[in-house]
Amino acid sequence: MSHEFMNNKIDVFISSQSFQEEELRDKTAVVVDVLRASSTMITALHNRAKGVIPVADMGDASKISQNLDSPHYLLCGEKDGVKIEGYDLGNSPLDYDGEKVEDKTIILNTTNGTKAIKRAGLADRVLIGSFLNLRTLITDLEKVETDIVLVCAGWKGRLALEDLLCAGNIIYELTDGILPHNVQDGAKVAFGLYEKFGDDIEQAVKTSNYAVRLKDLVSEEDIAYCCQRNKMQVLPVMKEGIISDFYGKEK
Template sequence: MARLDYMDVYFSVQSFQEEDLRGKSAVIIDVLRAASSMVTALSNGAKKIIPVGAMEDAVRIAQTMDNKDYLLCGEQNGHKIEGFHLGNSPLEYTEDVVTDKTLIINTTNGTKAIKKAALANRMYVGCFLNQKSILKALEDHDDDVVLICSGWQGKMSLEDTLFAGSIIYKMCKGKLPKNTKDGVKVAFSLYQSYKDELEKAIETSDHAIRLKELVPDGDIPFVCETDKFDVLPGMKDGILINLNG
């Protein structure tokens, strides 16, 4: 099981370097909404997910595939990308839409975090929807753990930090050891303060307010559901698959 005194938390894509993750287990967090959409898609039967750092990369990969096999998915600054099949609402990723499809996804923050974490020994994608699966994966290995909050354009986001804090809180059963790193202390304390009103807290976050006019009304209640899916998105050869599948 991972040791909390070696765990660290990064609060945005820009706050870490690739080498910081070498040999470690990384959990990529993007509650609003890339991680939540990926977890939902894999639970609803998507075959695999190809995360890309730019729209042009998504189109280039799609051109090598049969039209019936893939869906182009994603957003830029909260807006669905023109010409793509799906945006970034987890409610779009229904069973009838994604079953047996390869999803090629590009988002403003989440996929950039995934691409930057390529040197991690193990990489998982986590959110409240699959919290239990993330906890079990971290318990099964003794790698040092890094929780990577995607944030928003280099800034901390409340919702991602709350999920990081939730993971830490569950791992230490609510009693944080003193010899932990500052980022761990911050995330733990934030979750401890808001754990009984997560949805309310996330609704008032900067990111939720920013997206208010762009996302379906049901997105925020949905992403706050805990342990809804037994799914563990994990990286294999540059592709995300359900390691619990």
């Protein structure tokens, strides 16, 4: 991508509470929730789930599930890092294997990630990003002509290192590692973080607030898994409230 393209064209919001929905209008939004909603959705779609419906709370999850035949969906998600009682699956991407998710619609309810996706609804196009599908995402973003906003899920309105680090990685790839002077402040911040910690993403994420705060709830396997780059050629795109893989039909 030429650096000219990037001028003022890319920004980063640190949490779902740090922007007005209106600010995304006519833009391409990429929602990033590395630990673990994005990674979980990408894994589910990679393992041939039919689609993911992100919901903002248990009430919405329950309402949507009532309109679907039970063999066709799974009720999934976490609250404050813990699987919700009575749900089929939690928020560990390792649970979303082909045997469980193939051809199912996943109704997903999480503390921060799905709220960020809901708030990104006014964007021209909403994609889901994580380290797992980084290369696939970059290939798509290189062709985008609108402004791009990377929407980090964060943690209850605060920034989360792993999300900003992933946003920084995306910007680093898009700019060939040379950040133009006149991109937005948020992009500069994410880029600087990536330059500092990009050499060992897993180590950085292991010592993030999220990993430390939820160390009894989130396995080291989950963290190691979510820090893998370019593992899956999946491009989750939201259409009419349902996220599916752009490449799904080609498979």
